Amino acid sequence: MIKEDRRKMVEMQGVYKFFGTLKALNNVSLDIYDGEKVVIVGPSGSGKSTLLRSINKLEEIDAGSIIVDGFEINDPATNINKVREEVGMVFQQFNVFPHKSVLENLTLAQIVVRKRSKAEALEIARKLLKKVGILDKADNKPHKLSGGQQQRVAIARALAMQPKLMLFDEPTSALDPEMIGEVLDVMVTLAKEGMTMIVVTHEMGFAREVADRVIFMDEGRILETGTPEHFFSNPQHERTKQFMSQIL
Amino acid sequence: MAEIKPKPKASEQPKKVTIDIGDGVAIPSKEDVGLFTAWRVAFFGAIGIIVFLALFKPDPYLKIMRFVPDGILVTFQVTVESILLALVLGLFTGLGRVSKNRFINGIASLYVEVIRGIPLLVQLFYIYFALGRIVKLPPITSAVFAMAICYGAYMGEIFRAGITSIPPGQTEAARSLGMTSSQSMYHVILPQAFKTILPPVGNEFVALLKDSSLVSILAVSDLLRRGREFASETFTYFETYTTVALVYLIITLFLSKLISIMEERIND
Numbered sequence: 299m300i301k302e303d304r305r306k307m308v309e310m311q312g313v314y315k316f317f318g319t320l321k322a323l324n325n326v327s328l329d330i331y332d333g334e335k336v337v338i339v340g341p342s343g344s345g346k347s348t349l350l351r352s353i354n355k356l357e358e359i360d361a362g363s364i365i366v367d368g369f370e371i372n373d374p375a376t377n378i379n380k381v382r383e384e385v386g387m388v389f390q391q392f393n394v395f396p397h398k399s400v401l402e403n404l405t406l407a408q409i410v411v412r413k414r415s416k417a418e419a420l421e422i423a424r425k426l427l428k429k430v431g432i433l434d435k436a437d438n439k440p441h442k443l444s445g446g447q448q449q450r451v452a453i454a455r456a457l458a459m460q461p462k463l464m465l466f467d468e469p470t471s472a473l474d475p476e477m478i479g480e481v482l483d484v485m486v487t488l489a490k491e492g493m494t495m496i497v498v499t500h501e502m503g504f505a506r507e508v509a510d511r512v513i514f515m516d517e518g519r520i521l522e523t524g525t526p527e528h529f530f531s532n533p534q535h536e537r538t539k540q541f542m543s544q545i546l
Numbered sequence: 547m548a549e550i551k552p553k554p555k556a557s558e559q560p561k562k563v564t565i566d567i568g569d570g571v572a573i574p575s576k577e578d579v580g581l582f583t584a585w586r587v588a589f590f591g592a593i594g595i596i597v598f599l600a601l602f603k604p605d606p607y608l609k610i611m612r613f614v615p616d617g618i619l620v621t622f623q624v625t626v627e628s629i630l631l632a633l634v635l636g637l638f639t640g641l642g643r644v645s646k647n648r649f650i651n652g653i654a655s656l657y658v659e660v661i662r663g664i665p666l667l668v669q670l671f672y673i674y675f676a677l678g679r680i681v682k683l684p685p686i687t688s689a690v691f692a693m694a695i696c697y698g699a700y701m702g703e704i705f706r707a708g709i710t711s712i713p714p715g716q717t718e719a720a721r722s723l724g725m726t727s728s729q730s731m732y733h734v735i736l737p738q739a740f741k742t743i744l745p746p747v748g749n750e751f752v753a754l755l756k757d758s759s760l761v762s763i764l765a766v767s768d769l770l771r772r773g774r775e776f777a778s779e780t781f782t783y784f785e786t787y788t789t790v791a792l793v794y795l796i797i798t799l800f801l802s803k804l805i806s807i808m809e810e811r812i813n814d
Binding site: 354356379380382383385386387389391393394395396397406407410411412452455456459 | 713715716718719720721722723724725726729733734737738741
């Protein structure tokens with residue numbers, strides 16, 4: 299299943315994160331290999347979003363170590379912006395830039411961060427918009443787009459940086475049901491192209507189709523790890539069984 | 547497929563953010579019928595009275611109206627220069643107020659607290675005479691500095707409110723793309739914040755224009771000062787100050803209308 303000779307993209311060791319007295323992450327250790335697709339599930343407040351957000355340091359951890367793409371991100375000597383260039387993130391609430399056109403959403407960071415020429419950035423942006431199926435909306439402002447379209451813009455925006463790793467934080471949870479499919483389709487395509495992906499979601503259909511591993515989190519811990527089939531057929535922990543019966 | 551918890555639908559529009567700072571004039575909006583009508587009555591009424599007085603009582607009214615326009619120009623000059631300087635000060639103060647750097651935040655907060663606690667008139671005197679001990683500045687320059695320093699503090703709070711009104715997800719999205727905090731502030735947060743702060747900034751502009759009448763104390767020949775000069779020569783105090791008040795009223799009402807038009811354009 300997991301080839302141990304592959305390079306590790308993310309290495310988390312003994313990670314703790316507190317919100318006040320709440321242990322959002324409680325001694326979490328996790329390795330993600332190059333090209334791997336990992337789906338994280340768990341009840342609300344189980345720490346799955348916190349785990350994801352700690353990988354690009356949107357949350358600062360209180361103890362432990364996280365190495366991303368070879369860099370210890372909590373080392374003050376590490377330039378976190380350099381690491382983030384290689385780690386794309388997609389948010390539940392899309393967070394597209396409302397004051398910029400769809401095309402500008404995709405070119406901004408390419409120009410400002412990657413220092414690409416405008417022409418080059420535009421070419422990459424158009425290619426990606428075509429890929430996610432909204433090239434015809436390129437010159438629109440995001441508020442003219444549906445939620446599903448906005449989320450596809452957000453995915454394309456992250457991809458425009460040509461990241462090595464993509465983080466998805468409940469990318470379909472804020473969508474109307476009829477728009478979930480179009481976003482998942484884009485993610486499935488991306489997975490099949492070999493992108494390393496960590497996805498927090500409850501879409502078990504998606505997990506079954508692309509995940510190499512599913513991780514179940516509860517109360518800040520990784521409680522159970524396995525293939526999607528393992529979770530469907532014989533989850534071990536009582537909490538996992540309970541959770542799976544709720545979401546299926 | 548079922549969700550564990552109900553999530554807010556992103557399709558629901560976020561509430562429109564308006565920042566109310568109540569020291570300017572009431573900005574007429576079409577929804578507020580009472581104010582909208584009052585604006586018309588006041589504006590056209592004031593113009594009507596001015597025209598009437600000029601036609602039927604040209605002595606002294608027409609003479610006054612010929613005498614004060616120089617002052618209107620000075621009033622505008624002081625207002626525009628002060629507001630531009632105040633905007634720059636306000637931007638840096640606002641950025642300082644949202645800064646995580648304790649020292650920068652402390653300086654910005656202290657500036658706001660101190661300035662807001664001292665009456666503008668006292669600040670005008672203070673800067674005029676305090677600066678006067680070091681460098682001899684023309685009264686109008688001192689006046690502009692004093693007004694700008696005072697309004698910069700209020701402007702700083704408007705900028706701060708505008709910046710914090712932008713959802714944190716915007717910063718997170720920008721930072722997750724590898725932007726530095728200044729890049730995300732410049733490219734993502736400030737352009738959005740400007741839209742929110744434009745109406746209150748317009749409001750401050752009108753408030754500043756009114757407060758600029760205080761600079762007449764520093765021998766700056768603004769609208770009020772010109773009126774005083776005319777009145778003290780002709781002893782027509784009532785007639786002069788009536789005219790001066792009407793001119794201020796027409797200017798501020800006109801500007802507040804412009805701001806409300808601008809606001810509507812932005813919100814479209």
